[in-house]
Amino acid sequence: MDSISQIVLGAATFALIKDKEIGKKALLYGAILGTIPDLDILVNPFYNTIEQLAIHRAFSHSIFFSIILSLLFGKIFSKIHKTSFSSWFWASFFSLFTHPLLDVCTTYGTRLFYPLNKSYFALDNVFVIDPLYTIWLLIGCISLLIINKNSKYRHTIIKWSLILSTSYLLFGLS
Numbered sequence: 001m002d003s004i005s006q007i008v009l010g011a012a013t014f015a016l017i018k019d020k021e022i023g024k025k026a027l028l029y030g031a032i033l034g035t036i037p038d039l040d041i042l043v044n045p046f047y048n049t050i051e052q053l054a055i056h057r058a059f060s061h062s063i064f065f066s067i068i069l070s071l072l073f074g075k076i077f078s079k080i081h082k083t084s085f086s087s088w089f090w091a092s093f094f095s096l097f098t099h100p101l102l103d104v105c106t107t108y109g110t111r112l113f114y115p116l117n118k119s120y121f122a123l124d125n126v127f128v129i130d131p132l133y134t135i136w137l138l139i140g141c142i143s144l145l146i147i148n149k150n151s152k153y154r155h156t157i158i159k160w161s162l163i164l165s166t167s168y169l170l171f172g173l174s
Contacts, residue, residue: 001102002129008137009102009165010095015144015158017091023149026091027141029077033095036069037061057110057120059125061100064114069096100154105169108166125172136164 004130006093014030022029056162059065074089081088103110109122140161147154 001106002099003038004097005130005137006034006038006096006102007031007143008134009098011028012137012158012162012165014091014095015141015163016089016155017094019144019158021083024145025100027144028089029040030095033073033092034099035067036096037065037087037099041069054072055113056099057103057108058114058118061103061110061112062114063112065115066093066097067102070090104171105172114135131132133165133168136161136168 009031010033011027014033014127015026017028018029028104037060038056040056040058041052043055047055070089073092074085077088077092078085079161100110104112105123105126106128107122107124108128109120109124111118112117112121137146140158143157143161144154147157
């Protein structure tokens, strides 16, 4: 999926869990985490085109990568904010792992269980760049940036942006 979709999905997912605690920082943390799996492209200059395709959407898109990084970021965030490790782990995990889950919805798919299983999983229910998927998350994230931190509507807005975007994916399956 395109980078904008991955950024707003990571931001919205992290905000759903941590917005009440840290406010707008949740969007930043989630946006960063939502982008990390695609940073495997930084090694592209060292490989030919075929090898690049084999490396992208491999380990950095696996559930194991998401678990390892979530343990690391959960520990870092819990130390910075001096709160429970568990909630930081889950916020990090969902922001990271929604990235490969969204990539599964594309034609190209991804290797969710790499290196144990090197098969690609692909549902092919959404185009790689799909504004109708991204718009709901973008509206939710922009709304959280604008709305006061103490507003009672923040959680509802981000929840509905995730519901609408996920419903679009489910509609594509049907």
